[in-house]
Amino acid sequence: MAKKAKSRTVVVRLLSMALTGFFKTRIRPRTHRPLSMLSYDPIVKKRVLFLEQKRKKGH
Template identity: 55%
Template sequence: MNLIRKSFHFTSTTTHISQVLAKKAKARTIIVKLLSTAGTGFFYTTRRPRTTPKLSFMKFDPRANQNVLFNEAKINRPN
């Protein structure tokens, strides 16, 4: 009976190994913010592959009521 109990005993190294193996890989695509260069503060969000350079598009800014250049900006996320 004693042998059966010992065989099912988990040590702290077993849980440590499972925590190391559970790491997630980085996503292939990231969410980016396209910010208007007109200075209105209007932005679009889109996804792009991690390997491509920064995006810039001519898109419609409803606050400026015209097509303006939108450049990729950093998304400010709270911690």
């Protein structure tokens, strides 16, 4: 049985750095560096930095 090929894209979770627990999901190419972006957080009603959350081992 042949091994399954890895996908070229990864679904990542971007977590708000305002520590509100708000997150967004995005798709990025597997070969790119981790995502970070400024975006609106509706809980604090401001634009804040969102950073890619580290994936848990085994998921």
